[in-house]
Amino acid sequence: MGLFAPWFLAGLAGLALPFYLHLLKRQTRTPKAVSSLMLYESRTQSSTRHRRLRYFLLLSLRLLMLLLLILAFANPFINRNTASLASERLVLLVIDNSFSMRAGSRLADARDAAMSVLSGKGAARAQVAAFGSQLRLMTQPIEDQSALRAAVEAIQPGDGHGNFGELSRAVRAMAEAVHTPIELHLFSDMQRGDLAASFSDMALPANVNLVKHAVVSKAQPNWTVESVDAPGQVWGKDAKPVHVGAVIAGYGTPAAQRTVSLVVNGKTTAAKTVAVPANGRAAVDFPALEVPYGFSRCEIKIDAADGFPADDLRRFAVERSDPQKALLIHNYGDTRSPFYVGAALSAAAQSAFILESIVVNEAADRQPSNYAFMVLSDLNAVPSLLEHSLTEYVRSGGSILIAAGTSAGSRLQIPIFGAHIVETRDYSRVPDRYMAVGSSDSSYPAVARANGWTGVKFFYALAVDPGDARVIVRLGDQTPLLLEKRIGEGRVVLLTTGLDNLTNDFPLHPAFVPFIEQTARYLAGSERQGGARPVDAFLELRNAQERTQNVEVTDPEGKRPLTLGEAASAQSFQLTEAGYYQLRLANGRQDEVGVNPDPKESNLDVIPGDVLALWQGKGGQSSREAATPGAAAHKTPETLWWYVMLLVFVSAVAESALASGYLGTQREEG
Amino acid sequence: MLQRFLQPSVLGAISSLELVAKTVVDGFVAGLHRSPDFGFSQEFAEYRAYVPGDDLRYVDWNVYARTERMYLKRYLGETNSLLTILLDASNSMQFGSHSVNKMDYARYLAASLFYLAIHGQRDAAGLITFDDEIRNYIRPSTRQGQLHRLLAGLEQAEARARTDFSKPMRYFQELLSRRGIVLIVSDFWESPESIVRTIEPLRFRGNEVVLFHVLDPEDVVPRLNGPSILVDMETRQQLEVTPDYTKNEYREKVAAHLADLRDRTRAAGMGYYLLMTDRPLDEALREYLTLRGGRN
Numbered sequence: 001m002g003l004f005a006p007w008f009l010a011g012l013a014g015l016a017l018p019f020y021l022h023l024l025k026r027q028t029r030t031p032k033a034v035s036s037l038m039l040y041e042s043r044t045q046s047s048t049r050h051r052r053l054r055y056f057l058l059l060s061l062r063l064l065m066l067l068l069l070i071l072a073f074a075n076p077f078i079n080r081n082t083a084s085l086a087s088e089r090l091v092l093l094v095i096d097n098s099f100s101m102r103a104g105s106r107l108a109d110a111r112d113a114a115m116s117v118l119s120g121k122g123a124a125r126a127q128v129a130a131f132g133s134q135l136r137l138m139t140q141p142i143e144d145q146s147a148l149r150a151a152v153e154a155i156q157p158g159d160g161h162g163n164f165g166e167l168s169r170a171v172r173a174m175a176e177a178v179h180t181p182i183e184l185h186l187f188s189d190m191q192r193g194d195l196a197a198s199f200s201d202m203a204l205p206a207n208v209n210l211v212k213h214a215v216v217s218k219a220q221p222n223w224t225v226e227s228v229d230a231p232g233q234v235w236g237k238d239a240k241p242v243h244v245g246a247v248i249a250g251y252g253t254p255a256a257q258r259t260v261s262l263v264v265n266g267k268t269t270a271a272k273t274v275a276v277p278a279n280g281r282a283a284v285d286f287p288a289l290e291v292p293y294g295f296s297r298c299e300i301k302i303d304a305a306d307g308f309p310a311d312d313l314r315r316f317a318v319e320r321s322d323p324q325k326a327l328l329i330h331n332y333g334d335t336r337s338p339f340y341v342g343a344a345l346s347a348a349a350q351s352a353f354i355l356e357s358i359v360v361n362e363a364a365d366r367q368p369s370n371y372a373f374m375v376l377s378d379l380n381a382v383p384s385l386l387e388h389s390l391t392e393y394v395r396s397g398g399s400i401l402i403a404a405g406t407s408a409g410s411r412l413q414i415p416i417f418g419a420h421i422v423e424t425r426d427y428s429r430v431p432d433r434y435m436a437v438g439s440s441d442s443s444y445p446a447v448a449r450a451n452g453w454t455g456v457k458f459f460y461a462l463a464v465d466p467g468d469a470r471v472i473v474r475l476g477d478q479t480p481l482l483l484e485k486r487i488g489e490g491r492v493v494l495l496t497t498g499l500d501n502l503t504n505d506f507p508l509h510p511a512f513v514p515f516i517e518q519t520a521r522y523l524a525g526s527e528r529q530g531g532a533r534p535v536d537a538f539l540e541l542r543n544a545q546e547r548t549q550n551v552e553v554t555d556p557e558g559k560r561p562l563t564l565g566e567a568a569s570a571q572s573f574q575l576t577e578a579g580y581y582q583l584r585l586a587n588g589r590q591d592e593v594g595v596n597p598d599p600k601e602s603n604l605d606v607i608p609g610d611v612l613a614l615w616q617g618k619g620g621q622s623s624r625e626a627a628t629p630g631a632a633a634h635k636t637p638e639t640l641w642w643y644v645m646l647l648v649f650v651s652a653v654a655e656s657a658l659a660s661g662y663l664g665t666q667r668e669e670g
Numbered sequence: 671m672l673q674r675f676l677q678p679s680v681l682g683a684i685s686s687l688e689l690v691a692k693t694v695v696d697g698f699v700a701g702l703h704r705s706p707d708f709g710f711s712q713e714f715a716e717y718r719a720y721v722p723g724d725d726l727r728y729v730d731w732n733v734y735a736r737t738e739r740m741y742l743k744r745y746l747g748e749t750n751s752l753l754t755i756l757l758d759a760s761n762s763m764q765f766g767s768h769s770v771n772k773m774d775y776a777r778y779l780a781a782s783l784f785y786l787a788i789h790g791q792r793d794a795a796g797l798i799t800f801d802d803e804i805r806n807y808i809r810p811s812t813r814q815g816q817l818h819r820l821l822a823g824l825e826q827a828e829a830r831a832r833t834d835f836s837k838p839m840r841y842f843q844e845l846l847s848r849r850g851i852v853l854i855v856s857d858f859w860e861s862p863e864s865i866v867r868t869i870e871p872l873r874f875r876g877n878e879v880v881l882f883h884v885l886d887p888e889d890v891v892p893r894l895n896g897p898s899i900l901v902d903m904e905t906r907q908q909l910e911v912t913p914d915y916t917k918n919e920y921r922e923k924v925a926a927h928l929a930d931l932r933d934r935t936r937a938a939g940m941g942y943y944l945l946m947t948d949r950p951l952d953e954a955l956r957e958y959l960t961l962r963g964g965r966n
Contacts (some may be wrong), residue, residue: 033901033903034765034892040907040915041916
């Protein structure tokens with residue numbers, strides 16, 4: 001027996017307090033004066049003795065309660081022999097059902113091994129769990145053999161990416177709740193890719209005994225389509241040819257010729273033969289992807305002829321639609337902004353947008369919902385009616401790019417965006433006569449492909465208070481240059497300078513075209529549509545917190561995984577299966593994505609034995625335990641905190657009852 | 671100092687009442703009180719035939735002129751009363767379970783009565799403080815400044831020693847040579863028989879004797895939180911007592927003691943009033959004066 005926090009024993013000094021109250025204070029009590037003892041008679045011995053006895057009982061209870069409380073803080077524990085707790089141990093059977101377990105008969109072998117462990121577990125409680133990207137408990141801790149076997153049989157192959165770090169984290173959480181020893185049986189292909197980034201992430205608590213059951217012992221050669229580079233959208237009937245690139249990888253494979261096919265809606269439209277080097281990669285390019293209007297389900301397939309056919313294809317979805325209209329509202333006399341923005345959009349590889357430019361007084365009769373996105377350039381005054389309709393447009397899912405320009409400097413705040421204007425910054429007066437970009441968020445699509453806007457000179461900008469907006473680019477003096485705010489279902493991007501070549505030289509810079517193109521795609525939502533996603537990725541369903549229109553998700557099996565409540569309120573959805581998902585988002589747009597397993601699952605290389613032995617730092621002990629499951633003999637500290645606190649509670653109740661009895665007597669006396 | 675004893679609330683409560691002496695004592699100055707003797711007064715009583723030796727000053731010469739017979743004209747004599755307060759200043763009077771102890775309460779009571787007697791009735795008033803001896807004596811008088819002398823005497827009356835009525839009694843009789851009202855203020859922690867036997871001679875001399883029995887509430891209902899050691903304030907004797915005893919037997923004994931004292935004093939023709947120190951002083955005085963008035 002020991003104490004987890006022995007320094008709390010210093011609290012034993014507090015035991016002096018009841019002694020003082022009960023003994024010292026009693027003895028120093030002053031006699032009580034009365035006018036005359038003429039009518040008094042001495043009545044002493046019997047009742048006083050009785051009272052002292054009762055007081056000693058109360059004192060004892062108080063001392064006991066304090067002692068137990070101090071002991072509870074010191075957190076006592078006893079070392080219990082795990083072997084002696086064999087009947088109390090929990091046998092946790094974890095079967096790996098990650099994507100790699102689809103190879104060959106791995107999952108079936110794992111289930112068979114689990115069945116044999118179940119047969120030999122004796123009377124111990126057991127629990128069955130499936131382990132893909134996360135641990136999924138299939139049963140409660142039970143002893144019922146038939147229920148456990150049924151749970152093992154019910155485990156189906158998944159598409160997730162296994163991670164032993166995630167498994168260890170889940171087991172650590174379980175071990176905190178379950179105080180009995182856990183005998184963890186892991187049935188897995190022990191894929192090297194399942195190892196956590198750090199070995200410490202895989203550490204298991206002391207009361208968990210890991211028994212590993214590897215269903216394969218050596219690496220298996222495997223070819224796979226590692227990645228596909230294809231657009232999610234194609235615009236117009238006469239769009240430029242779209243390239244589709246793919247990378248074919250071989251893991252532990254000899255050099256070989258592989259046939260790669262492009263399949264569109266189940267029909268092979270192109271095929272190529274590619275030489276894949278030994279244990280290497282080869283790129284394939286299909287120069288023209290022909291897809292009809294609407295969403296098309298596309299695949300890149302290889303004739304791998306290996307033991308893992310499930311990873312021989314990679315899915316992606318492509319949508320062909322007409323170019324979308326975009327509206328640019330500019331100030332009188334501002335002809336530069338429409339020119340530069342229009343030129344940039346038409347210069348982009350994918351002519352996805354048709355830009356329409358109008359001056360501000362013509363905007364009243366335009367319906368914003370007819371446009372994929374809108375651009376407000378250098379507006380000094382926005383009519384309130386137009387501002388209201390644009391705000392509603394954004395709230396319902398529309399997007400706007402606002403270029404503040406020089407005219408907005410006379411306003412107090414940016415319309416629609418709502419940011420307060422602090423001051424105007426005229427950099428033509430600083431020594432360099434311009435200000436360059438100081439920092440930028442390279443993860444933002446509109447900036448990612450523009451090389452951080454290096455070399456662009458800004459002569460004028462508005463200093464605004466960003467508030468809750470996301471600042472993507474800042475100038476060298478920390479003035480926010482590009483900001484984004486989500487309003488309702490829509491987005492508003494604010495450029496605190498202009499889109500002409502007067503306030504900056506950005507339109508003359510090569511970075512301007514990708515900025516405009518990516519911003520347009522981002523605002524129109526095109527970059528989020530179509531294409532491919534990995535398994536376990538989250539798909540954004542709506543922006544706003546408030547409940548708006550219901551979303552609809554159809555999984556690869558044609559089922560609708562969201563409940564009505566989730567469809568009305570869920571903001572994101574996790575893609576758990578490989579295949580094609582159809583979606584109807586909260587902003588009314590349709591979408592379809594191809595979902596593929598993590599490419600790491602295709603590398604069937606196994607974890608070396610010495611690395612496995614290092615897991616949990618037990619080395620050869622683990623292998624011995626595998627031979628005789630449940631016979632571990634190490635000691636496990638078991639805290640007695642709960643029992644001590646229970647005793648504290650009981651003594652407190654007894655003390656209260658006794659003390660209230662005394663108080664009752666005193667009231668009666670009064 | 672005056673403000674301490676003569677609280678306006680107390681005086682306001684009793685100034686409307688007349689202190690009517692139960693016993694008519696002879697006096698020097700005509701006043702409101704009827705006297706059993708005939709003397710100088712405006713209230714005619716009777717005519718009496720002159721006998722030799724009568725004072726010729728009382729002969730009604732008008733009647734003699736009409737009837738040629740000598741009659742003495744007699745009036746109802748009116749005089750002041752003489753009030754003497756005997757104040758117990760023993761240690762037990764210091765006991766108090768709240769802000770006012772018995773000694774303070776007795777002082778307030780005596781001061782109120784002095785004020786009323788001197789200012790309201792123009793009576794002569796005197797004070798004797800005693801414990802087991804006579805500690806202070808202020809002769810009854812109506813002289814200027816008497817009230818202040820009496821109040822100073824009350825202020826100087828410090829509680830000490832123990833009560834013993836028998837020893838100073840003989841001095842009482844010497845000092846109280848003239849009949850009047852004698853008020854004895856004490857907690858009377860002695861046997862009722864002894865008290866009455868000691869005080870009775872004052873009554874025999876024609877005084878109206880009233881016992882003001884001043885007690886603290888805890889004298890009657892003591893409160894103990896457990897077995898306690900009690901100390902007698904006069905004798906310093908100690909006794910261990912239990913709450914059970916004070917709750918039952920003691921209360922019965924006190925009740926019997928009070929009833930015995932009341933019965934014996936009334937049987938001896940003396941007045942008896944129990945005053946608890948938690949009762950307002952003015953109420954106690956009003957009650958006393960009302961009762962005194964009712965007895966006329």
